[in-house]
Amino acid sequence: MIPVQRVAVTERLARLCHNRTEKIRELGATSKAAGDEWGRAEAAKSEIRALLERMAPGVQRCMYCLDNMGTDIDHFEPKSRAPLRTFCWHNHLLACSRCNSNFKREEYPCDEETGECLLIDPSTDDPANHLELLLALGEYEGKTRKGEESIRVFGLNREDLVLGRLDAYITSCDVLNSWHRKVKNGDLAGAAQSATALRREPFGDVLRALETLGRLPYATAALGDELAESLSVWLRTPQPDAAAGRPHTVPPSRSASPDHRRVGP
Numbered sequence: 001m002i003p004v005q006r007v008a009v010t011e012r013l014a015r016l017c018h019n020r021t022e023k024i025r026e027l028g029a030t031s032k033a034a035g036d037e038w039g040r041a042e043a044a045k046s047e048i049r050a051l052l053e054r055m056a057p058g059v060q061r062c063m064y065c066l067d068n069m070g071t072d073i074d075h076f077e078p079k080s081r082a083p084l085r086t087f088c089w090h091n092h093l094l095a096c097s098r099c100n101s102n103f104k105r106e107e108y109p110c111d112e113e114t115g116e117c118l119l120i121d122p123s124t125d126d127p128a129n130h131l132e133l134l135l136a137l138g139e140y141e142g143k144t145r146k147g148e149e150s151i152r153v154f155g156l157n158r159e160d161l162v163l164g165r166l167d168a169y170i171t172s173c174d175v176l177n178s179w180h181r182k183v184k185n186g187d188l189a190g191a192a193q194s195a196t197a198l199r200r201e202p203f204g205d206v207l208r209a210l211e212t213l214g215r216l217p218y219a220t221a222a223l224g225d226e227l228a229e230s231l232s233v234w235l236r237t238p239q240p241d242a243a244a245g246r247p248h249t250v251p252p253s254r255s256a257s258p259d260h261r262r263v264g265p
């Protein structure tokens with residue numbers, strides 16, 4: 001998982017959502033009322049989906065697995081648990097049907113004492129504070145209870161995702177080195193194409209983990225001379241985010257692991 005930046009809701013959508021929420025309230029704020037109103041709210045859903053697609057990593061990827069296309073509007077806090085949040089913009093994320101219907105479903109674990117939700121919301125949490133991606137294994141390791149519960153509920157270590165991350169690791173290293181060679185040779189158009197391709201790849205978490213490693217003082221020892229140098233130049237080069245048109249910046253992670261034995265295939 002990687003952070004996603006929530007865009008501002010439009011006035012029209014805010015009005016549509018307010019009206020639907022008031023209707024659910026009139027009907028007793030039950031789970032059934034929430035489901036019925038959601039089922040018939042085609043205009044609101046169309047607008048919510050369009051906004052979520054603008055926020056989604058890569059090419060409209062699922063915000064949980066970063067692999068499949070995001071096809072579903074997920075209610076982060078399920079409608080059945082919070083009927084009045086059914087039309088809350090801050091409760092909507094874009095998910096693939098596998099993450100949404102086969103894994104997360106109606107789960108919403110909370111801390112028994114504080115009531116805090118124990119799932120990572122990538123629009124409000126930095127996943128790197130709760131999860132560490134072990135690039136050499138393609139697997140996530142929980143750093144906090146929220147991280148561990150997120151791995152379990154979203155199925156982040158399922159086999160297809162682990163294999164996909166391992167492939168993405170190889171591909172990302174190759175493309176980063178290719179990008180750097182083009183920059184050095186003055187082929188700026190070719191370099192821009194490589195950069196765009198890399199940012200659009202599924203598994204944006206692999207690139208982000210590489211960027212985090214590239215900032216560490218022992219990056220060369222961990223990654224090798226060529227890749228460490230490519231990453232160093234990559235990190236100093238401002239790059240537009242193709243999906244959202246915002247600057248390509250990755251906040252330094254507090255989670256950088258000092259264990260470089262975990263790096264590399």
Ligand SMILES: [Zn+2]
Nearest residue numbers: 062065096099
């Ligand atoms: Zn997914």
